[in-house]
Amino acid sequence: MNGSIEKTPVVNFSKVVPVILLLMIFSLVIDNSFKIISPDLVEYFGVSATTVSWQVTLAGLVIGIGAVVYSSLSDSISIRNLLVLGIVLICVGSLLGYITHTNYWLIVVSRIIQSAGLGATETLYLIFIAKYASVDEQKKYMGFSTSSFQIATVIGILTGGFVSTYLQWQNLFLIPLLSVLILPFILKYLPKEESKKNSIDVLGLILVAVTATSIMLYMSSFNWGLFILFMVTVVGFLFYVSKNKNAFITIEFFKNKQFMFVLAIAFIIYSTYSAYALNTLSFMMTTIYDVNLDTVSLMFVPACLSAAVVGMFSGKIGKYLSSKQCVYLAMSLMIISLLIGTIFVKSSITVLVISLILFSCSFALLYAPLIDTSIKSVPTEKTGAALGFYNLCLNISMSAGFSYSAFLIDKKDLQFGFLSFVTDDPIALNYSSIIIIIVAIALLAIILFWLLVGRKLDINTNTSKRAA
Numbered sequence: 001m002n003g004s005i006e007k008t009p010v011v012n013f014s015k016v017v018p019v020i021l022l023l024m025i026f027s028l029v030i031d032n033s034f035k036i037i038s039p040d041l042v043e044y045f046g047v048s049a050t051t052v053s054w055q056v057t058l059a060g061l062v063i064g065i066g067a068v069v070y071s072s073l074s075d076s077i078s079i080r081n082l083l084v085l086g087i088v089l090i091c092v093g094s095l096l097g098y099i100t101h102t103n104y105w106l107i108v109v110s111r112i113i114q115s116a117g118l119g120a121t122e123t124l125y126l127i128f129i130a131k132y133a134s135v136d137e138q139k140k141y142m143g144f145s146t147s148s149f150q151i152a153t154v155i156g157i158l159t160g161g162f163v164s165t166y167l168q169w170q171n172l173f174l175i176p177l178l179s180v181l182i183l184p185f186i187l188k189y190l191p192k193e194e195s196k197k198n199s200i201d202v203l204g205l206i207l208v209a210v211t212a213t214s215i216m217l218y219m220s221s222f223n224w225g226l227f228i229l230f231m232v233t234v235v236g237f238l239f240y241v242s243k244n245k246n247a248f249i250t251i252e253f254f255k256n257k258q259f260m261f262v263l264a265i266a267f268i269i270y271s272t273y274s275a276y277a278l279n280t281l282s283f284m285m286t287t288i289y290d291v292n293l294d295t296v297s298l299m300f301v302p303a304c305l306s307a308a309v310v311g312m313f314s315g316k317i318g319k320y321l322s323s324k325q326c327v328y329l330a331m332s333l334m335i336i337s338l339l340i341g342t343i344f345v346k347s348s349i350t351v352l353v354i355s356l357i358l359f360s361c362s363f364a365l366l367y368a369p370l371i372d373t374s375i376k377s378v379p380t381e382k383t384g385a386a387l388g389f390y391n392l393c394l395n396i397s398m399s400a401g402f403s404y405s406a407f408l409i410d411k412k413d414l415q416f417g418f419l420s421f422v423t424d425d426p427i428a429l430n431y432s433s434i435i436i437i438i439v440a441i442a443l444l445a446i447i448l449f450w451l452l453v454g455r456k457l458d459i460n461t462n463t464s465k466r467a468a
Contacts, residue, residue: 027086035278062116277300
């Protein structure tokens with residue numbers, strides 16, 4: 001296959017960035033609109049929450065794997081052409097989904113094809129910024145990405161909630177077809193990068209896909225056989241990249257302890273977002289408060305808009321707080337917001353909206369500093385691969401959070417006695433118990449960050465001061 005860019009063309013950021021961001025927002029809108037409708041799909045198909053979660057988790061898995069695939073292909077194929085391919089896949093999957101909407105498993109297949117296209121946008125935006133923007137501007141543009149994510153989340157959730165309530169949910173498959181309207185602008189404004197011949201490491205990418213799939217299957221059923229499969233595939237992948245000099249990524253990449261530690265921490269903490277905000281909260285509101293999904297979707301408006309503002313100012317916040325301080329602050333606020341949801345699970349919708357606002361803002365604050373901490377120790381020529389793996393991690397993490405929260409929701413009898421002071425309603429106590437488990441997961445993330453990353457950053461800072 002042809003590829004690997006030789007010359008860096010002149011780029012008009014004022015035109016290119018809005019185009020890629022618009023496509024990224026649109027892609028995220030599509031993905032988020034399908035996440036909020038899980039309660040309706042449970043009723044429509046008569047299946048469990050765990051089964052319905054597959055249309056979200058497998059789609060997220062494909063988006064995550066796509067992050068690695070597209071980042072690898074970006075060394076061989078221009079970003080312009082990869083985005084065109086993404087739009088084609090989005091439209092093909094969406095058309096198939098609309099036509100076959102009465103069969104749940106064909107819906108899953110359609111979502112997988114659709115998501116293979118959706119996975120192009122966010123990763124290629126980050127690679128574009130890392131490739132063409134100056135070091136000083138990169139944080140600013142990453143902040144735009146965070147804001148776009150939040151804006152897309154609220155639009156997507158509103159779209160999913162209102163379409164499923166007032167129209168039929170399958171009409172969501174028609175909306176992605178509008179992505180073809182962005183195609184002319186991509187062809188016009190994105191640079192035509194020069195390339196030379198370069199091989200694609202197909203086997204390496206397949207091993208990544210198998211590894212990611214095995215951990216996703218494990219997180220859906222907690223079957224130890226699947227965990228063993230995951231460990232075997234991890235060992236196989238590491239052996240492969242250590243022996244193959246032409247692998248798309250080398251073993252030295254995985255010897256970078258700071259990057260790998262941050263990757264593991266990001267996996268843990270980002271799973272809590274989908275577990276609480278995108279899944280547990282939806283079922284909790286429809287079950288405890290007996291409200292429709294359009295009302296649930298409206299709860300996300302102030303949360304996502306507030307988070308978008310935080311994302312826009314994340315670059316300025318970075319001037320006053322270090323990346324490490326931002327990570328500690330964001331994770332602490334997440335835990336507080338989850339505790340509010342735990343304790344006031346049946347107090348009022350207003351309190352839960354406050355919890356969601358704080359929770360969403362925390363993730364907006366976390367994104368840029370955490371990714372900055374992760375790639376700070378990565379050589380410049382490996383930044384694309386690092387961003388690809390980082391996005392793979394986040395997408396698998398979000399899918400994993402959706403899976404384990406669906407597993408807990410299906411149990412229906414998870415009631416911790418020490419939370420009995422919260423409510424005497426067994427259903428509310430069940431959801432309070434689920435949220436406290438999510439709190440424990442967030443606590444694990446902040447402890448691991450302090451143990452594995454934060455202390456080392458302190459040591460390096462003190463060493464630099466003494467040397468100066």
